[in-house]
Amino acid sequence: MVLVTGATGTVGGEVVRALPAGLRVRVMTRDPAKAAGVFPGAETVAGDYTDPPSLAGALHGVRTAFLVTARVDGGDDAAFVAAAVKAGVRRVVKLSAAAVLDPGADDLLTRRQRANEDLLRGCGLQWTLLRPRAFMSNSLSWAAPVRRERTVRALYGTSPNACVDPRDIAEVAVRALTEDGHAGRAYTLTGPQALTAAGQTRELGRLLGIPLRFQELTPDQARAALSGRYPPPVVEALLASAERQRAGAKAHVEDTVRTLTGHPARSFRTWARDHLEAFTPPPDEPGPHPQTP
Incomplete structure (x- = not known):
């Protein structure tokens, strides 16, 4: 068992x-x-x-x-x-x-x-x-502002992460x-490539068929946003992790998924396409509508 x-x-x-x-x-x-x-x-x-x-x-x-x-x-x-x-x-x-x-x-x-x-x-x-x-599913935290405002907010939007x-x-x-x-x-x-939050935002916009705006948070803004969800020691750990990402510590790509499963790691585009409904407003709510992938 x-x-x-x-x-x-x-x-x-x-x-x-x-x-x-x-x-x-x-x-x-x-x-x-x-x-x-x-x-x-x-x-x-x-x-x-x-x-x-x-x-x-x-x-x-x-x-x-x-x-x-x-x-x-x-x-x-x-x-x-x-x-x-x-x-x-x-x-x-x-x-x-x-x-x-x-x-x-x-x-x-x-x-x-x-x-x-x-x-x-x-x-x-x-x-x-x-x-x-x-x-990759961490980007689901952007779903509500994408639906309501067509906006993604994140810290260090040009720093890469080989998310999986x-x-x-x-x-x-x-x-x-x-x-x-x-x-x-x-x-x-890891995933097949290192991506930035700004790049993920552009990919989501292409799949939804509308332009999305990326708004970079300051460290203080990010701390305030995280403080609503986590205790202070965890908030500081997450901010330290973001600093390491900005320094390039999370950009390296491994091929372990392919080696062990026989298929390449799924791309962010594949993940986003399969979860696009989360970013799409219901029919009675104004906002973007997805294009056919």
Whole structure:
């Protein structure tokens, strides 16, 4: 049996959808009602990293597990790994981040990922680490202003990032979960090219059939916008990450997706075309209308 954590999030949900039909799949979530009916054929169980009995129940009979954690100030990885060892899990595939390889990255989020990678490497289980660049789906945060104002706002709009489609991350995760030969490996995952926020804005505009305006935020404006969504330590970590991107630290492209899946990494244009509805206003709302790709 395969256990998937974070299934109601970006990558975890794609992993569940990409797992082969007929495979026994269990989804762990804090809120089973949220996942009910979303993943037909998968077993859904309640589980919380802070609740050891729930972890033991979720991991019972599990052979491989996909691990996604998000809390900065918690011991979620340690709790999960301890429970996995006790339950007799064979392999854990961990979602980490490409920044762990950057010696200049010393922000809170990267330090947490490095510590969690060290924890997994030393636990005695088979492990595989996935280190993606930024998700292409992060641009969904632009959807509302694109629909309402035909505007994208972002920090350092001309700085490149080799962002990756979450579906490609999921395909690699599925291979690591279901195939031999991935134990003890760490995979850096990127898209096929480094893109800027301004370039992504132009691509969205072409697909929608209308010009979009890009408005660059100042660091103070970006801090104010992020402060409405994240605690202060996370905000500062994200701003430090943006500075490294501006310095070119996130522009390198890897061919890992093609090597492991047999197909090239999906382009941003492909991702945007497949999610164009999110950027398109409903018929009764004024705004752009998509062109036929």
